[in-house]
Amino acid sequence: MMPSWPLPENDPWSTPFAQLLMHKLELQPGDSVLDIAAGGGIPAFHLAELVGPQGRVLAIDIHQAQVLRSRSIQGRQMPWLRFEVGDMRLLPATLPRFDRITGNLSFMFFRPNRFEALRNLVRLLKPGGQIVLTFPSLGTFDSLWLLVEEEMKRRNLAKERKALAEYIEERPSAKQARQWLEELGLEQVEVTEWPLEIFTRPGRDFLEHPLLRGGFLEDVYECFEDQSLAHEFMDDLSKDTRRFTPLLAQRCAMSGFIPVPK
Ligand SMILES: C[S@@+](CC[C@H](N)C(=O)[O-])C[C@H]1O[C@@H](n2cnc3c(N)ncnc32)[C@H](O)[C@@H]1O
Incomplete structure (x- = not known):
C-alpha cells in the first residue's frame, strides 16, 4: 500500500532537505522519535506513518501558530503523533528518552549556543539512539x-x-557539525553536503x-x-x-x- 503521508512533492526547499534526512535515518516500526523544528510537519507526518501505532512521534515547534496548523492537518489521524509547543534548545531533561531525534532545517536555529543546545538534545537519546539534523551549511548562496x-x-x-x-561567520558549517558530534562522543558520525540549485x-x-x-x-x-x-x-x-x-x-x-x- 502506498504511504498516505509521503514527503510533499511540490516543496522545493523542505522536501529536498527531508529526503536527505530520511536517507541518513535508520528507522524501525515501533521507534520513538523526537522531531524538532517540526513546522508544518515535514517530516513528522511521514515519520509517524513509518513508525506506526506501536511507535510515537513528538513533534515540537517554538511557534504556537505552526503547532496549531499541524494539529489541524492531523485531525484524528495517527494519534501516536503529537505536535507540541517547545523550544528545542531548552527541552527538559525529564522527557522520556527517544530512539531517534530528527530535525529538518533545524540546526541553524540552535543559536546562540549551538554546542550546548546540541548537547542537551543528545542527552534525550537512548543508548544506540540516532540523531539526524539537516541545515543549509556555510557555503550556501x-x-x-x-x-x-x-x-x-x-x-x-x-x-x-x-x-x-x-x-x-555565524552560519554553521559541516566541519563544525562533525567536530561537535565527535566531541559529544557519538559514533558512526556522518556529515554530508549535497548542492541544491535554487532558480530565480x-x-x-x-x-x-x-x-x-x-x-x-x-x-x-x-x-x-x-x-x-x-x-x-x-x-x-x-x-x-x-x-x-x-x-x-x-x-x-x-x-x-x-x-x-x-
Ligand atoms: C525552516 S522551518 C522547518 C520546518 C519543517 N521541519 C520543514 O522541514 O518544513 C524551521 C522551523 O523551526 C522552528 N523553530 C525555530 N527556532 C526554534 C526553536 N528554538 N525551537 C523549536 N522550533 C524552532 C520555526 O518555528 C520553524 O517552524
Missing part, C-alpha cells in the same frame, strides 16, 4: 554573498560590510522569492541601519541575477549514534 560584499565595498558601506561578515529571475521574483526572503535576504537588509538604502541596494542587485547564478544551497545532513554500553 556564497555567490550572492560575494557579490553583496563586493557591492558594499564599491559603495564604501563599511558598517554594513562588517555586519554582513558577522552574519556569514530578476526583480521581484528574486526579492520576494519565498526561499530567499525567508531567512536569507533578511540578513542583508538587517545589515543596513538605513532601510531605504537597503531597498535601493537590493533593488539594484536584483536587476541582473546572472551576476550571482547559479545560486547553490549546501544541503547538509549531520548524523550520529549514541554508543551502546558494553
Whole structure:
C-alpha cells in the first residue's frame, strides 16, 4: 500500500532537505522519535506513518501558530503523533528518552549556543539512539554573498560590510557539525553536503522569492541601519541575477549514534 503521508512533492526547499534526512535515518516500526523544528510537519507526518501505532512521534515547534496548523492537518489521524509547543534548545531533561531525534532545517536555529543546545538534545537519546539534523551549511548562496560584499565595498558601506561578515561567520558549517558530534562522543558520525540549485529571475521574483526572503535576504537588509538604502541596494542587485547564478544551497545532513554500553 502506498504511504498516505509521503514527503510533499511540490516543496522545493523542505522536501529536498527531508529526503536527505530520511536517507541518513535508520528507522524501525515501533521507534520513538523526537522531531524538532517540526513546522508544518515535514517530516513528522511521514515519520509517524513509518513508525506506526506501536511507535510515537513528538513533534515540537517554538511557534504556537505552526503547532496549531499541524494539529489541524492531523485531525484524528495517527494519534501516536503529537505536535507540541517547545523550544528545542531548552527541552527538559525529564522527557522520556527517544530512539531517534530528527530535525529538518533545524540546526541553524540552535543559536546562540549551538554546542550546548546540541548537547542537551543528545542527552534525550537512548543508548544506540540516532540523531539526524539537516541545515543549509556555510557555503550556501556564497555567490550572492560575494557579490553583496563586493557591492558594499564599491559603495564604501563599511558598517554594513562588517555586519554582513558577522552574519556569514555565524552560519554553521559541516566541519563544525562533525567536530561537535565527535566531541559529544557519538559514533558512526556522518556529515554530508549535497548542492541544491535554487532558480530565480530578476526583480521581484528574486526579492520576494519565498526561499530567499525567508531567512536569507533578511540578513542583508538587517545589515543596513538605513532601510531605504537597503531597498535601493537590493533593488539594484536584483536587476541582473546572472551576476550571482547559479545560486547553490549546501544541503547538509549531520548524523550520529549514541554508543551502546558494553
Ligand atoms: C525552516 S522551518 C522547518 C520546518 C519543517 N521541519 C520543514 O522541514 O518544513 C524551521 C522551523 O523551526 C522552528 N523553530 C525555530 N527556532 C526554534 C526553536 N528554538 N525551537 C523549536 N522550533 C524552532 C520555526 O518555528 C520553524 O517552524
